[in-house]
Amino acid sequence: MSDTPHASDQELLLALDGELDAHQAQLIEQHLLHCAACRARRDQLQxxxxxxxxxxxxxxxxxPPAEAAxxxxKAALAELTSQPRAKRWGLVARSLLAAGIFGALLLLAALLESRRPPGPLPDPRLTPGAARILPRQQVCSMVKPPGARAVSQALADQVFRQYGIxxxxxxxxxxxYLISPELGGLDDIQNLWPQPYSExxxxxRVKDALEEHLRRLVCDGRLELATAxxxxxxxxxxxxxxxxxSLRPIAEHAFFVKDLPWD
Amino acid sequence: MESVWRIARSVPGVASTDSRLSVEREVSALFAELRAPLLRYMHSLGLSVSDGEDVVQEVFLQLFRHLAAGKPRDNLRGWVFRVGHNLARKHRQRQLRQAPGGVVELEMTDEASNPEEQIRNLALQRRLMSVVQALSERDRQCLVLRAEGLRYREIAEALGMSLGAVASSLSRSLGKLAITGERYE
Structure with missing residues (x-):
């Protein structure tokens, strides 16, 4: 903090963006408690x-969807690593393509109203969803370890920041994941968004209940994975x-716990 | 294809198949994470998406070489955007020499629900646009990289600036954007 009575724009922005170390962040936090003008300025910057x-x-x-790129x-990397391997990998890449295993979704849903904080639906321009088709047995057997955090901190930061957090x-x-990994959703930035956990x-939690329900339907052969x-x-x-x-979330689903919040 | 083979010959011997595979996996993971943000950033530099896709491929082949050679990996996101930025600028300069002009026009559309809101949003966007256009090129690039979710140290690496310079660029730009908002609300 500088010796002026107010925090500078730069200090406020660094605090907003989580770019200060713990000590500095605490100093700003304390200053903001007592300085209405600085709080107002921080809100303007946000x-x-x-x-x-x-x-x-x-x-x-x-x-465009990522699968062609x-x-x-993959093909270029295979050729690059070694020539004998290139043939094998080229074949794999081609057969994967031919089998249509990579499917990605780019959906133009109705756009969100402007300047709204992240809500229950993602911004389709940032998070259109990205997925591939899995064999049914895999959908049935897919077990995600409880509390596993697959997404790296760096990627998480990036997603939050894109959404202004x-x-x-x-x-x-x-x-x-907009499309959950159990349903073939990919670890692609276009398939991730910060969803309010229980607000x-x-x-x-309600969405987690839906994902589990759809997974069972697909596994039982009552729903096509691509449709889900x-x-x-x-x-x-x-x-x-x-x-x-049901037009509104079923009461028990509000307590359905599958994935843990980001902390 | 030719460039691929040129790179292939210059790849230093990688220790084992295992480490090569793990590098491939790492490159693929970063590709999934950064392709869309990188394409949008390069679009802001004037590159079309299809030209951008070519540049993105080149960036990630270079990333593979970088990792396979055991070079620094502490700021790979910044690294990817730095290489992307440089290649995109070269590409753009070549294009401009061949066919001068042809600036990508930024059109503003609004899908908001009602007409009043549309008008209000459009007016707000015009004000923002005029502020953004008056910024220096460097300040605009910082802002776009922040919009794509990069941390300040990654922006610093991407644009070859110090951390302090990134912080002051962003606070200067957002300070200006905030002032216009206030004046007109």
Missing amino acids: QALVEFLELHRRKAPAI SARL GKPRPGAYELD GEWNS QREIAKDWIAAYRKYFG
């Missing part, structure tokens, strides 16, 4: 950041209403 994020998304081009990279409140969000009616992926990516709330036949 608002400016969120408005710029929105502008940036509006100007951004649509990004990803197959191209510099420093997530501990326990407030689940860094959720609001349509929270991540498409519907959950397009509007998971609509999918919930459809598959549970």
